[in-house]
Amino acid sequence: GEDVEQSLFLSVREGDSSVINCTYTDSSSTYLYWYKQEPGAGLQLLTYIFSNMDMKQDQRLTVLLNKKDKHLSLRIADTQTGDSAIYFCAETQSGGSYIPTFGRGTSLIVHP
């Protein structure tokens, strides 16, 4: 199976909350990231969480980490049409080259 898994699509209405989920397999993962890719652009780092944390909040974004279940989520409050993008989950491990493993990305579609 894949090291980092995400569902491929999520559709929400403007103003609702969006929750994008990610599961990973490596229990030694230390840093976990969320990137956003807008159409025609490269990925941009949205936020990260270190493995000794279980929650991190930054304005409309809330990241939750459940280490026991190896589950990471990104909640976007009051979702706007400008949030429509592909969201990638990524993780790095505690040893080795620290090169992140990316999920396949979740396409978030926000309807007016």
Next chain:
Amino acid sequence: DADVTQTPRNRITKTGKRIMLECSQTKGHDRMYWYRQDPGLGLRLIYYSFDVKDINKGEISDGYSVSRQAQAKFSLSLESAIPNQTALYFCATSDWDRENGYTFGSGTRLTVV
């Protein structure tokens, strides 16, 4: 100017042609990477370099080569392009502090006909 600049932005080439994609950065990062993105497959690592004298293969290096000309420049070559190399290619950089993640270029859309 963008922190990570990729040229060209778009390219159409014929099967069998040699093509080079270029990447330059102003971040001052030692680490540079080349990824390709295909719909539904996410990002796959082609090559990476941790400094000017260091080149490493990623998971899909066959059919590709790279050159790290300077700390700021990392180019990707397709020696003999084939249609299944049609994809979106990204260059990225990072420093040694993992909190900052990667900085990506805007990508090169390559079509091999």
